[in-house]
Amino acid sequence: MTVTTSAQSYGNYIAGAWRPATSGGTMENRNPANTDDLIGTFASSDAADVDAAITAAEEAFESWRITSPIARANILIKAAEILASRQNEIGRELTREEGKTLKEGIGETGRAIQILRYVAGEIQQPSGEHYPSMNPQTLLYTVREPLGPVAVITPWNFPIAIPAWKIAPAIGFGNTVVFKPASLTPLCAVRLVEALHDAGLPAGVVNLVTGSASKVGDPLVRDERITAISFTGSEQVGKELKKTVADRNTKLQLELGGKNPAIVLADADMDHALTHLVTGAMWSTGQKCTATSRAIVDRRIADELTSKLADRIRNLTVGDPLAGETQIGPVIDESAMQRIVGDIDKGRFEGAEVLAGGGRLSDNGRGSGYFVAPTLFGGVDPASMLGQQELFGPVLGVISVDGYDDAIAIANNVRYGLSASIFTRDLGKAMAFVRDIQAGIVHVNSETPGAEPQVPFGGYKSSSSYSREQGKASREFFTQTKTVYIDPPPGS
Numbered sequence: 001m002t003v004t005t006s007a008q009s010y011g012n013y014i015a016g017a018w019r020p021a022t023s024g025g026t027m028e029n030r031n032p033a034n035t036d037d038l039i040g041t042f043a044s045s046d047a048a049d050v051d052a053a054i055t056a057a058e059e060a061f062e063s064w065r066i067t068s069p070i071a072r073a074n075i076l077i078k079a080a081e082i083l084a085s086r087q088n089e090i091g092r093e094l095t096r097e098e099g100k101t102l103k104e105g106i107g108e109t110g111r112a113i114q115i116l117r118y119v120a121g122e123i124q125q126p127s128g129e130h131y132p133s134m135n136p137q138t139l140l141y142t143v144r145e146p147l148g149p150v151a152v153i154t155p156w157n158f159p160i161a162i163p164a165w166k167i168a169p170a171i172g173f174g175n176t177v178v179f180k181p182a183s184l185t186p187l188c189a190v191r192l193v194e195a196l197h198d199a200g201l202p203a204g205v206v207n208l209v210t211g212s213a214s215k216v217g218d219p220l221v222r223d224e225r226i227t228a229i230s231f232t233g234s235e236q237v238g239k240e241l242k243k244t245v246a247d248r249n250t251k252l253q254l255e256l257g258g259k260n261p262a263i264v265l266a267d268a269d270m271d272h273a274l275t276h277l278v279t280g281a282m283w284s285t286g287q288k289c290t291a292t293s294r295a296i297v298d299r300r301i302a303d304e305l306t307s308k309l310a311d312r313i314r315n316l317t318v319g320d321p322l323a324g325e326t327q328i329g330p331v332i333d334e335s336a337m338q339r340i341v342g343d344i345d346k347g348r349f350e351g352a353e354v355l356a357g358g359g360r361l362s363d364n365g366r367g368s369g370y371f372v373a374p375t376l377f378g379g380v381d382p383a384s385m386l387g388q389q390e391l392f393g394p395v396l397g398v399i400s401v402d403g404y405d406d407a408i409a410i411a412n413n414v415r416y417g418l419s420a421s422i423f424t425r426d427l428g429k430a431m432a433f434v435r436d437i438q439a440g441i442v443h444v445n446s447e448t449p450g451a452e453p454q455v456p457f458g459g460y461k462s463s464s465s466y467s468r469e470q471g472k473a474s475r476e477f478f479t480q481t482k483t484v485y486i487d488p489p490p491g492s
């Protein structure tokens with residue numbers, strides 16, 4: 001089916017049909033690598049569309065909640081097949097709208113496919129437990145049941161993988177969804193929903209409403225018919241959501257920021273650590289919540305490592321992400337570019353030394369996009385803005401330390417705790433790190449990013465709301481427990 005209401009114009013998907021915003025409002029979506037490239041026009045929705053979407057989700061829940069998980073799994077598998085048949089095309093669109101390289105765009109689409117397939121299997125796993133009862137005749141067991149209509153609110157940095165990892169388990173476990181994607185990446189949201197529709201998802205099970213945070217996100221989270229909210233985005237918005245639902249019983253899952261450290265001990269394989277520091281910090285233009293933003297390096301190797309790191313970072317190819325040779329694309333939009341460049345200036349002002357990059361790139365055709373040079377700071381004070389604040393861009397700071405104890409103290413001394421790495425050949429130190437680091441995801445001898453669908457994803461401290469996503473953890477969030485006592489009728 002086609003989702004366009006006219007060429008390059010995309011509507012909302014509510015109750016199984018594509019339609020324009022009730023108000024007729026539209027918004028443009030442009031390529032961050034070249035703002036002359038108009039990707040499409042999308043519905044700029046408001047509370048009326050949100051209301052229609054929640055009503056559709058509520059109505060669909062009545063039959064969807066009792067659909068067999070096997071039937072749901074078949075729809076997810078079919079949707080995965082549809083996405084797989086369009087992987088290169090959708091990956092290219094992802095690159096055009098988000099700015100990561102083509103390889104990453106196609107790779108992320110592949111990840112969404114893998115997630116749908118995984119969830120199709122996970123929802124067919126045993127659910128609930130059988131218990132002994134004090135009464136030997138009583139059949140006593142638990143079942144996990146869906147919650148109802150849930151809100152899925154997603155950021156722009158993984159515009160198809162994050163929606164897939166929230167929506168697939170939400171509907172797989174029998175909930176219905178109102179999906180509000182980031183306003184900067186609505187096309188990937190359309191493509192995912194289109195695949196679910198074409199796979200035979202019944203009307204109203206997933207409803208897509210595009211538009212701004214204030215006109216779509218806000219009425220969505222305030223609506224009391226929404227039983228749960230799964231949100232990935234900024235810490236500030238996550239905190240607001242907590243307040244919004246404080247006086248009602250809404251389940252909340254928050255995936256927020258990170259200030260992820262990679263510790264490099266003196267015995268590490270330096271070449272290996274360098275490779276992972278560069279990819280961990282710079283791939284996807286540093287716009288991953290799990291990106292490495294602090295290299296915490298033993299002082300004995302810090303000069304050599306920093307100088308080699310600066311060389312590698314200076315040599316990265318920054319440009320049109322659709323071009324084969326490009327390693328680093330643009331940042332997402334003008335305000336992100338200005339914020340990151342401003343933070344780089346603040347870092348200089350704080351006294352850290354710029355060893356690579358250090359500002360906007362606008363030569364060689366890059367002036368019509370939002371390009372920031374991959375930037376390395378040396379001599380970062382762990383207590384400074386550069387040492388503490390999530391920058392969400394291609395910026396890495398090196399902090400020199402005196403051995404493991406100093407490194408772990410500095411690594412933990414931030415408000416976040418999403419992911420963390422250590423590079424060492426010392427098994428004892430690696431195991432101590434796994435024990436001591438305050439992070440939800442821990443890597444030994446590999447970069448801080450990475451999220452496989454079969455394991456829980458989430459952070460410690462201000463990075464998450466304790467609940468986890470993906471893997472078996474998704475069942476925890478998207479279902480609730482019912483305890484059942486069944487006794488035989490008297491005389492049987």
Ligand code: ADP
Binds near residue numbers: 181182183212235
């Ligand atoms: P990012 O800019 O990294 O995407 P945000 O936290 O600003 O992070 O936004 C993440 C998602 O949450 C987006 O879809 C955004 O529109 C939505 N959002 C932002 N503010 C609110 C809010 N107050 N209520 C509901 N949704 C919101």
